[in-house]
Amino acid sequence: MTTPVLEVRDLVKRYGPTTVLDGVGLSVAEHQVVTLIGASGSGKSTLLRCVDLLEEIDDGQVLLDGIDVSDPREDAAAAQRRMAIVFQAFNLFPHMTAAQNVALAPRVVHGVPAGEAQERARDLLTRVGLADLADAHPDRLSGGQQQRVAIARALAVRPRLLLLDEITSALDPELVGEVLTIVRELAVGGVTILMATHEMGFARQVSDRVCFLDGGRVLESGPPDQVLGEPEHERTRQFLARVIAAGRLG
Missing domain, CATH: 3.40.50.300 (P-loop containing nucleotide triphosphate hydrolases)
Structure with missing residues (x-):
């Protein structure tokens, strides 16, 4: 079994x-x-x-x-x-772009090289339909877009x-x-x-x-x-x- x-x-x-x-x-x-x-x-x-x-x-x-x-x-x-968890609140770092938010945990927690982490982040943002907003800060994103960034961030650690x-x-x-x-x-x-x-x-x-x-x-x-x-x-x-x-x- x-x-x-x-x-x-x-x-x-x-x-x-x-x-x-x-x-x-x-x-x-x-x-x-x-x-x-x-x-x-x-x-x-x-x-x-x-x-x-x-x-x-x-x-x-x-x-x-x-x-x-x-x-x-x-x-x-x-x-x-x-594991990775996504909450009701988006909890994005306001001073970071969408791509930087997504790349942070792989780079800092999992030791992924910065270039690879950024590439992974952009691939995931493309996957959630936000390729054109990868360099946008959270205050430029709607709630739905911020939550999609949060999902991409969770997926970035390959849980x-x-x-x-x-x-x-x-x-x-x-x-x-x-x-x-x-x-x-x-x-x-x-x-x-x-x-x-x-x-x-x-x-x-x-x-x-x-x-x-x-x-x-x-x-x-x-x-x-x-x-x-x-x-x-x-x-x-x-x-x-x-x-x-x-x-x-x-």
Whole structure:
């Protein structure tokens, strides 16, 4: 049996007396897209941050290619170099051009020579449709363009696993489509992705599996047509009914 790229086992995360993740388990196979859905506060973003080792976990395991990278004896920094995360906020350095932002981590963190890092950055900016804006600073870019730069920056380190945390939530509605198009192309291209999104129609199109989180637990998990079309759990049906009412099922 092939080892999953990512396996989360019985993960628990608490903030003081509040349990945010309560025994979460899931796996992501190579070239799969697994999507986390659920109401705000259900634990999606916290789960992504725990996977990327940005948060210490209270119990459970995070395995990357079969190795428990959440074990304090493991090199967390080395594990983080094999993953990349894109947040709602773009977090671009304002004094750097788009190409410089994308080239920074390969050059500084991964030791890629400056010339090679710049070439890789420009190739990736071309891939996300921003070749003509490679030398532009962030204040010259729209929100959608900045988020595409952030995606290119994540891809620049050639991650084993790409984590996407509600990457369209901060965008105006007319800019959402251009970012989702890029993610759709990445999924078709075989990038292994764990993402959280409120865009249910998009989740249905690109996901291999959908996990519905509620109260810090995976309440339902399965193929997108099943979870989003014929959910088994009443709580999932209630959530999707609210999503439909808000016009986000798509």
